[in-house]
Amino acid sequence: MRIILVIVTTVVFCFGCTKDKLPIVVDSRSFDIQSSGNVTTVRNLPADTIIGVNSIGQPVGSGRYSFFSLERGQWVPQADSATNRWDLAFAGTTIRVNNQTSGPGLGGAFVQVGTFATLTAISADSVFRIDNHPVSYAIPRGSGRAWYTYDGPTNLLTPIPGRVLVIRTATGKFAKVEILNYYRGGVTPSATAPDSIKIKDQRFLHFRYVFQPNGSGQF
């Protein structure tokens, strides 16, 4: 079993080596971006999807981020990771903003409790946090802290309803983001689903956002 996993890992890595501009496993059949009015919805964005298990049995990805530009509404190749062409970078439950330890941009973020629709203006006294990789992140990691909870007994990760990520983009403009789901197809597996499904289908992010191009904090 382990041998097979090693082979799979190698193949995927090599695939990554030869076609450098593609993220590790982009499932091009399902990854899509749709806009309706000013709201853009992204589905099935791979965020360092699982390629195997490590020596102590924990599922692991290849450790690469998926970069995304809220401003242009598109996925950004890894080659552009050192530019301010991206606003958010996703790997598993980690979301990084383009600033300081993560990138050259003006990025920042904080988490606001409330619904996506009712957040119409960023309050003037808001403080944007920035990443201090690997110690802390603008959008904190950990169950129940920022945007998700993880349940040990069922091995399931669920975005917390009523949490909006307020983002300052790499160019200093503003956006609001709501994470909708963490699993392929946008449906969280049943608590009783086999672990193999829960592992294979995780780290496919679904989110919607509104980007304000005029530089104001009004949505």
Added chain:
Amino acid sequence: MRFYFFLFFLATPLLSLFAQGDTLQFLNEVVITATRQERRLGNVAIPVQLIQRKQIQQAGSMRLRDILQEQSGLQLVAGFGAGLQMQGLNPEHTLILLDGQPLIGRTSGVLDLSRISLAGIKRIEIIKGPSSSLYGSEAMAGVINLITDNGTKPAMEASLRYGVADTKRGWGVPFSSQNLEHTEADVHFSFKLKKWVVKQSTNYLYADGISYRPFSQDRIPRPISRFTSQTILQGPVGKKVDLRILTRANQDQFRQQFAVQNNGVTTASFGRELNNELVFQPTVTYRPSANLVLSTKAYITQYVGDQQLRFSTPVDSIYKDRFEQRMYRIENQVDIKKGTTTFVAGAGIQLEQANSTRYDAFTSKKENSVLYAFAQWDVKLGDKWISVIGARFDHHTLFSAALTPKWAIRYQPNSRLSFKGSVGQGFKAPDFRQLFLNFTNSAAGGYSVFGANQAASVIDNLNRLGQIAELKPDFSKLSQLRPEFSTGYNIEVNYNFTASLRAQASLFRNDINSLIDVRQVATRIDGSQLFSYLNVNRAYTQGGEIGVQWQLHKAWSVNFGYQYLQTADKDERGRILQQKEYIRDVSGSTRIMKIVDYVGLPNRSKHQAQFKLTYESSADRFVHFRVLYRSRWTIANNNGNTVHDSQDEFAQGFVQVNLSAGLPINSFLAFQFGIDNLLNYQDLFYQPNLQPRTVFIVARLKIPSKQHP
């Protein structure tokens, strides 16, 4: 022979004083739990549900859980065995008694009803609503009282049962045989030796379980072998003085073999759990006159649970767990009867001890002693009213005292109609686990749980050693645990349409305060979480019940019961009403949660019903058909918010059909056939105690008293 009916607390002449020519037979049945003295059912102000031995036999029940799951308003919940949920309260809030004395040996507050044998049990009495005013701690939701045989007639009965279950669904292989089998042998005999009556009941059960199920979380029917022996010795020891000694021993052994898959790694576990219970209960009753009964009861009980698990990863690692609990109790009770007034008073002293590998050290014995006194004044006002006022005071050495009053009233305007109402308090003292637990689980990220008496000092010590990364706000709230209190309100209307058709409707509400919950109080520097117990939650349960009993024809009868239940954590409900909770709509977008989305406490079914049809031409020739229904219940909060709502994981509602039939061959021998779970409903994850379709046969040999030597 004056002790023809051996009555615990009440002389026979007393009963006749109450008799007023009721035509309905069931009202003459004698119950004891409602008032701590034997009273006719038609004369108690508190509703009592009765299950007779005959019903237990006709249902073919092998364990207490089998017969209780067929009763109106009772639900079985999985987790730490089969626990009992009454009026929507958790298993730890229902007191289970054997002849009025508590059975011990709970795991996480749950007394596993699949362990408890029905050998030598004559009837079961169920009281819903707080009964702490008579029985003290744990009687918050109500009381189940197993009453042993009081008769004096020599008799002998033996039965043998064999059954086999349908395992086609492929959910693993039976543990030790090709088929999922069970065997039960039961022998009961009683004889007279001069003035003494000796009654012996012996029961052996082996029920196979499932040995392996992938993706399981330790939820499988475990194979059980159980041996129960009960001996009762009763007789006069002097003029007007009777002695009764009850001894009961029970040993059950569960074996288990299961596999857990976590992060792709399968860990197989093999283990056994051995539980030993002993009960010794001598009672001396003195009846100086028809209006006065004095009784002294001693009660000694011991429970020893021993568990060993061997894991495949790390190779051959062993987990051992041992829990010992003892209770010693002595109590006096006096019953005084004057005119239409009955006065009952009693006092007792109790010592409880426990050792556990899950406390700081197995050798450290934990103790709690309780002094208690109770009184109840039962008065008949005119022809139509009965009023019962009672209270109990419990003084625990480990925490503050509890005073629990209760007032019940019955109004019977005519022989057909009666109303009952009661308001009472219930309490549950913190148990040893909540006070002394010292348990660390190094798997699954690691966590520790400390009892409230230990947590502050243990964590302070860790903090001094630089082991604590963060103290949570709840750390400052750690203090001596207080008992949990509830106030219960119950009203019931009874109407007897005819002598063969009667109906009841009732409403209940329980307001529970200072519920004890597990909360995270600190985080270690390695990120593992430390938990302890705090009095934090407030909750309520409320609902209604309907019951109809109809004797259709001489031989046919119908019994219907239904319970509607609503529950809520008051703080959660408050947050939803303040629009502080969120939920997702079908598109995955967040909206503010409405109160209709809230489902209340987990593990509760809103609707529960049963329908029973019985044909009975003689006690041995019968057909007993039962349909049990339970609506869906929520299992886990898995949509990211902090409350249970309509989008969370639910266990499906289900219908279970049980059928049994009796066929007498002659006056000695009778056969019984049955099919449990006829529709073969299965839910591997949430109903592990529900066996697949099971066919059984019982051969029962009876030697009536006349033929007995």
